[in-house]
Amino acid sequence: MDIILIGAPGAGKGTQAMMLSQALSIRHISSGDLFRKAFDDKTPLGLQTQKYIDLGELVPDALTVSMVLRCIEEPTSANGVLLDGFPRTLPQVQALDVELQTIGRELDLAIYLSVPQDEILKRLAGRLFCHAHQHVYHTEIRPPKVNGVCDLDGSELYQRADDKGEALRRRLVIFFTETIQLLNHYKAQNKLREVDGNQSIEKVQEIIMNEIKDYTGKTTHA
Numbered sequence: 001m002d003i004i005l006i007g008a009p010g011a012g013k014g015t016q017a018m019m020l021s022q023a024l025s026i027r028h029i030s031s032g033d034l035f036r037k038a039f040d041d042k043t044p045l046g047l048q049t050q051k052y053i054d055l056g057e058l059v060p061d062a063l064t065v066s067m068v069l070r071c072i073e074e075p076t077s078a079n080g081v082l083l084d085g086f087p088r089t090l091p092q093v094q095a096l097d098v099e100l101q102t103i104g105r106e107l108d109l110a111i112y113l114s115v116p117q118d119e120i121l122k123r124l125a126g127r128l129f130c131h132a133h134q135h136v137y138h139t140e141i142r143p144p145k146v147n148g149v150c151d152l153d154g155s156e157l158y159q160r161a162d163d164k165g166e167a168l169r170r171r172l173v174i175f176f177t178e179t180i181q182l183l184n185h186y187k188a189q190n191k192l193r194e195v196d197g198n199q200s201i202e203k204v205q206e207i208i209m210n211e212i213k214d215y216t217g218k219t220t221h222a
């Protein structure tokens with residue numbers, strides 16, 4: 001299965017994707033995580049793209065598309081992918097469609113996690129990331145067992161620099177004016193499922209799994 005998760009900053013894409021990719025045995029690909037890793041590893045791509053991320057702006061399509069498509073072509077993506085934060089623009093949508101078609105696949109579902117802005121701000125204010133693998137925590141909702149330390153790999157937790165100030169404001173504006181337009185595209189293709197993301201992490205996961213079961217039930221009986 002090939003699925004995309006669409007949602008505003010802090011909607012819970014990464015949190016859900018991590019659990020869903022295990023449940024469905026498909027690879028989780030987060031464009032934001034890939035950019036942050038590239039920067040930590042000081043690769044040319046990471047050094048070139050960090051300025052956009054610091055400002056909360058979208059990284060240019062040419063850089064983003066080639067990075068994500070390369071991952072989709074890797075053998076570990078053969079079972080399917082769960083794309084988190086990609087596509088965000090119409091050129092990215094088109095590039096993904098062409099890529100999947102080239103490798104004999106087609107997007108199955110676009111899941112939109114809908115969360116109101118006041119909740120988003122609360123989530124991002126308390127979000128913590130681990131340095132080693134970008135596991136996600138929240139100071140109140142999902143605190144680590146030991147303060148400041150990742151439960152899963154023991155690495156240090158940090159707050160993302162773009163989770164505050166002008167960068168956060170730009171990310172929200174870009175999502176609610178530009179990326180949101182993708183919903184119409186997937187709705188027209190009958191691939192869109194809107195999920196109320198303003199519920200507990202477990203409840204949101206259950207609803208997404210039900211949407212996926214509903215979809216696979218229909219496609220296997222078609």
Ligand code: AP5
Pocket residue numbers: 007008009010011012013014015016030031032033035052053054056057058059060064084085086087088092123124126127128136137138139141142171197198199200201202204
């Ligand atoms: P990216 O890293 O993708 O950031 P984002 O889209 O802004 O999304 P976030 O990672 O902030 O939120 P999330 O939905 O994953 O929420 P999470 O699960 O962590 O992108 C960063 C930057 O990279 C972009 O600004 C851009 O510059 C660049 N970029 C990336 N992709 C690009 C693309 N395709 N094109 C161009 N540029 C691109 O959850 C948030 C918090 O809430 C956590 O603390 C979590 O514990 C908590 N939480 C989660 N679910 C719940 C729940 N149900 N109830 C309560 N709390 C919850």
Ligand code: MG
Pocket residue numbers: 013014015030032
């Ligand atoms: Mg994320």
